[in-house]
Amino acid sequence: MGLLETTITGRKRRSSHAHVVAELGSAIVSGRIPENSLLPNDAELSLRFGVSRTVLRETMKTLAAKRLVEPKAKVGTRVLEKSSWNFFDPDVLGWRCDAGLDPEFINHLADIRLALEPAAAAAAARHASSEDIVSLYAIAARFDNVNHTPETIAKVDLEFHLAVARISGNPFMRSASGLIEAALAISFQLSSPASSPETISEIASNHLRIVHAIAARDENAAIKAMRQVILVGKDRIKNAIAE
DSSP: OOHHHHHHHOOOOOSHHHHHHHHHHHHHHHTSSOTTOBOOOHHHHHHHHTOOHHHHHHHHHHHHHTTSEEEETTTEEEEOOGGGSOTTSHHHHHHHHHTOOOHHHHHHHHHHHHHHHHHHHHHHHHHOOHHHHHHHHHHHHTTOOTTOOHHHHHHHHHHHHHHHHHHTTOHHHHHTHHHHHHHHHHHHHHOOGGGSHHHHHHHHHHHHHHHHHHHTTOHHHHHHHHHHHHHHHHHHHHHHHHO
């Protein structure tokens, strides 16, 4: 289950391993467990969460893979500094969103999307097949529906951006999908474009402009249209935070 789906449904993963990972990961990213501090020992954590040491070992491996912690022989497991955290990881992004949103985080998220997604749109303009273009037009057409709810429009939005990433032919673009999901999850929570017929029409037109550019093999127009979509979304979220 992705970040957007989790945000929409409110459902969380329920295994013991997932629960402990989420509890510790969220505490680290929110700052409740400070950077450079040592986690409690296995005996304490095992008692606290009611899990076996095997589950704890797997938990620490998962957190280490996300670059949140690092085990040190004869010292313990140390929480790494924020600069080491893997913010491309969907869980880390989700915990960061749960910790509270601020203009700086919104800007950082938009900046990395601006660095990646316009390039993906340009690559899609180079590589898209006729079938790809027909598929993109079909997705874009589904934006223009006044009956959209925040849930339905967010799902169409995610499908569209993931399709562009796939059509780009660059596997790194598809691997960055967590960033797109994070932005859409924030939009779903704070300032969905489904809030009015006018914003639905705007988002439909803006995404259709991307498809037109890709279909025309116009890389510069694809870049410009994708940038516009990201910037409009960023401004909408920042305005919602400021209210």
